[in-house]
Amino acid sequence: xAEKSFKYVILGGGVAAGYAAREFAKQGVQPGExxxxxxxxxxxxxxxxxxxxxxxxxxAARLPGFHVCVGSGGERLLPEWYKEKxxxxxxxxxxxxxxxxxxxxxSAAGETFKYQILIIATxxxxxxxxxxxxxxxxxxNIFYLREIDDADKLVEAIKAKKNxxxxxxxxxxxxxxxxxxxxxxxxxxSMVYPEPWCMPRLFTSGIAAFYEGYYxxxxxxxxxxxxxxxxxxxxxxxxxxxxxxxxxVLEADIVVVGVGGRPLTxxxxxxxxxxxxxxxxxxxxxxxxxxxYAVGDVATFPLKLYNELRRVEHVDHARKxxxxxVKAIKGLEKGQSVDEYDYLPYFYSRSFDLAWQFYGDNxxxxxxxxxxxxxxxxxxxxxxxxxxxxxxxAFLEGGSAxxxxxxxxxxxxxxxxxxxxxxxxxxxxxxxxx
Ligand code: FAD
Numbered sequence: 074x075a076e077k078s079f080k081y082v083i084l085g086g087g088v089a090a091g092y093a094a095r096e097f098a099k100q101g102v103q104p105g106e107x108x109x110x111x112x113x114x115x116x117x118x119x120x121x122x123x124x125x126x127x128x129x130x131x132x133a134a135r136l137p138g139f140h141v142c143v144g145s146g147g148e149r150l151l152p153e154w155y156k157e158k159x160x161x162x163x164x165x166x167x168x169x170x171x172x173x174x175x176x177x178x179x180s181a182a183g184e185t186f187k188y189q190i191l192i193i194a195t196x197x198x199x200x201x202x203x204x205x206x207x208x209x210x211x212x213x214n215i216f217y218l219r220e221i222d223d224a225d226k227l228v229e230a231i232k233a234k235k236n237x238x239x240x241x242x243x244x245x246x247x248x249x250x251x252x253x254x255x256x257x258x259x260x261x262x263s264m265v266y267p268e269p270w271c272m273p274r275l276f277t278s279g280i281a282a283f284y285e286g287y288y289x290x291x292x293x294x295x296x297x298x299x300x301x302x303x304x305x306x307x308x309x310x311x312x313x314x315x316x317x318x319x320x321x322v323l324e325a326d327i328v329v330v331g332v333g334g335r336p337l338t339x340x341x342x343x344x345x346x347x348x349x350x351x352x353x354x355x356x357x358x359x360x361x362x363x364x365x366y367a368v369g370d371v372a373t374f375p376l377k378l379y380n381e382l383r384r385v386e387h388v389d390h391a392r393k394x395x396x397x398x399v400k401a402i403k404g405l406e407k408g409q410s411v412d413e414y415d416y417l418p419y420f421y422s423r424s425f426d427l428a429w430q431f432y433g434d435n436x437x438x439x440x441x442x443x444x445x446x447x448x449x450x451x452x453x454x455x456x457x458x459x460x461x462x463x464x465x466x467a468f469l470e471g472g473s474a475x476x477x478x479x480x481x482x483x484x485x486x487x488x489x490x491x492x493x494x495x496x497x498x499x500x501x502x503x504x505x506x507x
Contacts, residue, residue: 078187079108079161081402084168084178085194085337086111088120088388089369089395091141091150093192094160096399104159110178110186112167113220116152119144121388123224124247125423128231128254136221145392171340173362192398193341193352193360193367197334197386202242202301209304212312215328218247230327231258237326239263240315242301244271246422247331249284252293253424255327263294263323265301265315275420275431279441280456280468284427286447291425296321304328334386336371348373351384356413357401358394366402368394377415378485379434389419417485430477433466433484434458440493442500445470455480457496457503463487464496467504479504 081097083090090109094117097107109117119139126134143149155162168186170179178186199217202210214234216227239255241248244266256262264271270281285295296317303316304325315323336351346353346361351373358366358374369391376383397414404411421430437460445454451471458466465487467480483504490496496503 076185076187077108080106080188081108081190081192082178082186082188083107083109083192083194084171085109085196085369086113086115086117086162086164087194087196087369088117088141088144088391089194089196090192091117091395092392093194093368093395093399094155094158095142095147095150096396097160097403098158100399100403102158102160105161106159108161108163108186109155110163110166110168110180112165113222114165115221116150116155116162116164117141118221119388123221124218124250124254127224128228128251128258130231130258133228142392144388168340171344173341173344173365176364189364190402191365192358192395192402193365193371194369194391194395195337195340195371196391197336197370199330200333200335202330202332207301207303209306209312212304212306213310214312214326215304215330217330218251219334227327227329231255231260234260234326236260238324239327239329240265240301240323240325241329241331242266242315243331243333244268244297245274245331245333246272248329249288250422250424251329251331252288253291255329256291256293257425260327262292263296264288265296265299265317265323267298267300269297271295275435275468277439277441277456279439279445280454280470283445283447283452283454283470287425287427287452290447296323301328334370336384336386338371348382349384353382357411358398358414359401366398368398374414374416376418377413378417383418385416385418387418387420390416417481419481427470429468429470430472430480431466431468432481433487434460435466435468436460437465438493440497442497453501455501457483457490459490459493459496462489462491464490464503469501472501476501476505479507483507 122134122139167181168178169181239260239262241252241264252264299317299319302318305314352367354374370386373384400411443454453471455469457464
């Protein structure tokens with residue numbers, strides 16, 4: 074079987090891979106030195122588009138429109154770009170074995186890839202209901218969303234089940250974005266999740282009340298405090314009903330499940346140090362194996378601002394960690410020092426006409442400010458998280474670019490705020506004056 078050898082190999086062809094390739098090109102890479110190996114069939118793209126504009130009934134985003142790095146306002150890297158730079162894109166190729174001591178990867182087809190430096194950028198995979206043996210969960214038209222192939226299958230089903238019924242299982246950001254996308258496509262949407270409110274890992278009850286109210290106004294039915302325990306299908310094997318734990322049964326032509334992800338680290342088990350379910354790295358994304366780096370969703374890295382290890386599954390970190398790793402690799406080669414990664418957590422989501430951003434850490438006390446009436450023509454509201462008398466996190470719905478920058482600055486600088494009532498009253502003005 075064929076063997077190929079590269080100076081640098083990026084394993085995975087997602088967001089982090091694309092931004093790493095751009096940084097390699099910036100820092101200088103010789104033709105033939107760098108390869109990206111991906112099980113997807115397309116060049117790296119901005120994954121968040123899959124749950125947003127990709128699903129629009131009109132004017133939907135399609136490749137090549139959203140290849141990296143357009144999501145951060147950068148140059149769009151088309152497959153030709155990689156060719157011009159002499160970067161090999163090895164697509165539709167799944168790596169099934171990694172032998173880190175031997176600097177070797179092996180594909181499902183049996184090809185061997187050798188490297189001097191490996192960047193692991195395998196991202197996450199979805200948690201499936203079949204993983205827990207949920208009865209009937211393998212029925213047709215039950216979808217998960219991670220890769221472009223998943224999105225294409227969902228788009229086909231949306232077309233085939235016009236004006237049908239959709240059930241969204243899960244109340245995280247995938248659930249919320251998919252609920253909106255299916256509603257915009259004129260499906261009759263119900264959402265089911267066990268928690269008392271949506272996005273409980275980030276949203277306070279006050280924040281969530283706005284989104285649940287807004288979704289209800291759009292005609293989306295929200296069923297909380299219960300879970301899907303089984304699915305019934307017709308003689309074609311297509312899903313027809315969702316059984317809930319509380320005994321209710323929902324009709325469904327399409328089910329979308331968004332119940333979380335898991336970092337793809339299994340290939341490296343026992344070969345590299347792990348922490349918090351991810352691959353442990355230093356502030357330069359170097360792992361316990363000096364020739365191996367890990368970036369994006371799979372990396373557990375020191376978050377300098379909070380002086381603790383974290384794993385972050387967001388696109389902004391995927392981009393920045395990839396750039397940091399490449400700077401560090403090239404810095405070592407050139408004998409130049411590179412600053413430690415100093416990341417401010419940033420997460421965003423968009424659905425319907427809504428758009429929110431969050432910066433910092435969601436720990437401590439919270440205050441809610443602004444107009445959070447879901448009926449308002451232009452709602453704008455937010456929250457601050459306050460720990461040890463300092464504002465450490467900030468959330469804003471409906472903010473302008475400047476206002477979003479202002480809340481980012483607050484989360485970074487952590488100004489004092491002793492009086493929570495005063496902070497509530499001041500609201501966004503507190504951030505804008507910092
Ligand atoms: P990925 O982009 O997932 O890339 C991993 C790549 O590795 C994939 O190409 C995969 O096929 C490949 N791969 C994995 N294993 C192998 C193997 N064994 N062999 C070969 N190739 C392999 N974040 C936000 O902050 N805001 C959002 O609005 C947002 N929306 C999202 C919407 C969706 C639908 C999804 C799925 C994620 C969203 N995210 C969002 C999260 C964000 O996209 C991820 O954090 C980011 O893509 C992580 O980048 P990554 O490069 O680490 O992994």
